[in-house]
Amino acid sequence: MRRFLFQTIEFRVKIAFFIRLVMYPVCFFCFSGLLWSQQVILSSGGTINGAGGSASFSLGQVFYTEASGTGGNALQGIQIPFEIYLVTGIDESSLIHLNYLVYPNPVDENLVLRIGHFSFENILVQLYDANGRLIKKLRINGEETILPFGKYSAGSYFLRVLDNGKEVKVFKIIKH
Numbered sequence: 276m277r278r279f280l281f282q283t284i285e286f287r288v289k290i291a292f293f294i295r296l297v298m299y300p301v302c303f304f305c306f307s308g309l310l311w312s313q314q315v316i317l318s319s320g321g322t323i324n325g326a327g328g329s330a331s332f333s334l335g336q337v338f339y340t341e342a343s344g345t346g347g348n349a350l351q352g353i354q355i356p357f358e359i360y361l362v363t364g365i366d367e368s369s370l371i372h373l374n375y376l377v378y379p380n381p382v383d384e385n386l387v388l389r390i391g392h393f394s395f396e397n398i399l400v401q402l403y404d405a406n407g408r409l410i411k412k413l414r415i416n417g418e419e420t421i422l423p424f425g426k427y428s429a430g431s432y433f434l435r436v437l438d439n440g441k442e443v444k445v446f447k448i449i450k451h
Contacts (some may be wrong), residue, residue, distance in 0.1 A: 299314060299442055375436055381449035386422040388434070397440070403433040 287445075323330050342349045374391035390398060397413035402422070410427070413420070427450055434446040 325408045375446075377434060377446045377448065380446070381451050382424045383451050384423070384425045386424050386434075388415070388420045388422060388436075388449060389419075390418060390436075396439060399437040399440075401435040401437070402436065405431045405433075424448075 304436075310368070376389040376391075378387050378389075380386070388400065395416050400411075400413045400415055400420070400422075401409055402411040402413075404410055411422075413422070429450050432448040432450060434448050435442060436446075437446040
């Protein structure tokens, strides 16, 4: 019994020595990486909250540094690759042009539709009420078109702009 007790104490001493000598440094280096991770200066960031939880985000590292030596150069910092793709075969008439403007919105009497477009041949405007009924259809033949709204009742309307039969923009118009 005495021998078993002595062996148990000796085993405990060996385990304690092993933990102090090996495990403490291993744990320190493992967890110090988690506690002292990379630091970065960001241009923006925040937290998004929702019903399912929250998520933090960050935008843009402001700078990176270059270290030069006899063996070469090293760039320190977060580097995001920039890749250039050549895309072919896109039908340009299907692209959305962001040069359509309506004002004033909300409108009382007249609504102005401005189109900065290179060609007005096939531009069509359709006005719908809140129930989806087509109220007015109009071909556009210039950069600025005035749509009279005085005769319409107060409510929401949708102005749909079509180019060659394809929808390029829909405006929600509020009539006072």
